[in-house]
Ligand code: ADP
Ligand code: ASP
């Protein structure tokens with residue numbers, strides 16, 4: 275008998291019929307002798323609907339007081355789906371109880387809309403498990419030290435599930451979703467994408483941080499920190515599929531590297547349309563200029579991602595960087611107010627129609643020429659690269675958003691990631 279955590283995403287919880295299916299699947303696992311904890315997301319579309327209602331009343335939701343209310347609103351989606359799942363489980367004859375984040379409690383910091391989990395109290399959950407109940411815990415939400423409801427950022431139910439699994443020292447955390455595992459790239463963009471039966475933790479961390487939304491980045495960080503066995507699999511298989519077959523399906527996140535050594539140099543491709551580029555043209559090329567520009571941006575708590583500084587021409591240079599699109603207007607306003615007055619006749623330009631495409635693979639450590647193959651592939655497609663950033667196991671380029679799908683498809687083919695052709 276093992277303690278298992280299941281997480282079901284929005285599509286998997288998308289209707290009463292699907293919730294009934296989830297309940298049947300969970301009941302099957304419980305009847306096989308496992309202690310079950312289930313973390314559901316809000317029903318699909320619900321979080322967007324709730325956030326949309328709030329935006330109708332106040333389009334600019336950025337002050338701490340407004341973000342606090344936004345969390346109180348957004349968190350209700352998971353509360354509804356958790357209650358529904360507990361009812362469905364009871365209808366299947368399984369004793370079950372649902373808890374909101376604050377009832378467990380899942381303690382977080384106070385960073386509304388992107389809170390971080392600090393600790394999870396396991397007392398209540400363990401007591402319920404001990405008497406044979408299936409425990410349903412809301413994903414996406416927690417409570418700060420002042421009793422305020424917080425949420426963990428979009429896609430945060432993954433993180434709730436892995437954190438709960440870590441706190442309970444669960445045997446495994448199974449992330450059930452609308453795809454049957456982690457693919458070489460988003461199968462919605464490249465239908466030829468191939469499912470990976472395993473992926474290394476490091477590669478998964480990069481893919482998630484670079485935009486592959488199949489797992490929220492923080493869930494992968496938690497899995498790494500607490501060594502939580504993590505598997506991504508489909509919730510759309512028949513609920514009564516053989517449990518051993520189910521338990522070995524999907525994609526396992528592995529913590530050993532060497533078994534990958536013989537595999538592809540590039541394991542996956544991620545893309546991200548959430549960033550915007552800001553350029554300061556003709557700033558004085560002198561020591562301290564990067565700090566002069568980015569210091570106020572950092573002070574305003576705005577994350578900067580890719581940065582590029584051009585070669586100097588006549589003592590002047592161009593400086594570009596990317597921020598999240600949600601922070602674009604704020605960053606431009608801040609630069610105009612605080613930085614531009616000190617940069618002579620520099621010009622500020624911005625571009626919100628960019629995207630970042632990244633190739634990821636631990637094989638890149640031991641192979642040269644991978645980045646140049648990426649650049650030549652994009653050049654063959656006539657795609658201009660605006661910015662480049664690399665690390666040991668990834669190379670990212672910033673390009674015009676309209677070429678995103680073309681770039682991902684071309685790279686997927688160039689790095690031989692497609693499914694083997696049928697014999
Ligand atoms: P859930 O609601 O279950 O959390 P998400 O929509 O958050 O589901 O994540 C699953 C989606 O992630 C898939 O439908 C797929 O379109 C997308 N995705 C992006 N990159 C990948 C990838 N490399 N492998 C699998 N799915 C991916
Ligand atoms: N319901 C939340 C969202 O849509 C959390 C999640 O689904 O993981 O972002």
Ligand code: MG
Pocket residue numbers: 283429432487488489490
């Ligand atoms: Mg998700």
